[in-house]
Amino acid sequence: MTAPGVPTRGGSFPIAAGVLFGLGLGGFFDGIVLHQLLQWHHMLSSWYPIDSIENLERNTLWDGIFHSGTYVFVVLGLFVLWRRAHRKHLRWSNRALIGSLLIGWGLFNLIEGWVDHQWLGVHHVNERVDRAHWIYWDLGFLAWGLAMLGGGLRLLRRGRAA
Template sequence: MTAFTRSWQGLRPRHGLLPGLLIGLGLGGFFDGIVLHQLLQWHHMLSSWYPITSLDALELNTRWDGYFHSATYVFVVLGVFLLWRRGGPRRDFRDGRALAGAVLLGWAAFNLVEGVIDHQILGVHHVNETVPRAAWAWWDAGFLAWGAAMGVAGGLLVRGR
């Protein structure tokens, strides 16, 4: 076994990595959509492109929020299905930690991909559009930092440390 193979051994699918990643992607999307879109109303899916200044803009953003929620729901359903097909997590502590780590890695992937693509590259929305525009970048950076922290924590749990 090479050093490269040993270093990636903790990330093998036998620890439920794929189901956990899918569940984490979905939970990250649920948190974003439910907390940031609906409860706090800091942004909607296309709110930087189509600010909520009319009923038509609100309807458009709400529709795209629905598409977004539908995709995150599919991630969770697929993850739960794959986990069920594998017989669920094993009963020992390490496998539960590995699954939790995989969920954190999936949620981190959601935050990092969403934060870079939607916030930075496309600019379709920003984390908190209720603050002055000059502060948007700080909220976006915090979202990315939160994703990176979850990625580190998830990676450590998956590797069993």
């Protein structure tokens, strides 16, 4: 046992914090880039197309609720990181950080892509293209998530081995 205020040694990087950050960053990217900048879709745009002010307001509200959820992931990640770093010295690992971020972001894409695009159909990645092409954008989004998840797992393994 160490004296109060003296960090203990040997704590590994908190992977859960990185995964939570990745979930949040994936959501921010989706919401900021795909919803706002490119305006390819909104949260409920397949159910409520942006063809009236009422539907735009409904989608904007749900975009905000979505952003609030992604913000919660980032705050939780910060809390986990702070709790672990506050109590003991951490062995910082760039590979563990980047790997866990990619795992979280990849999980975001896979879960959001499967649930919202495929299962519920509330929106699709790019609703500005012909409807027949939506599936290709949705599958690309899932493939991107799978690639990030795989790359993240690989980096994390390398980081632990080093």
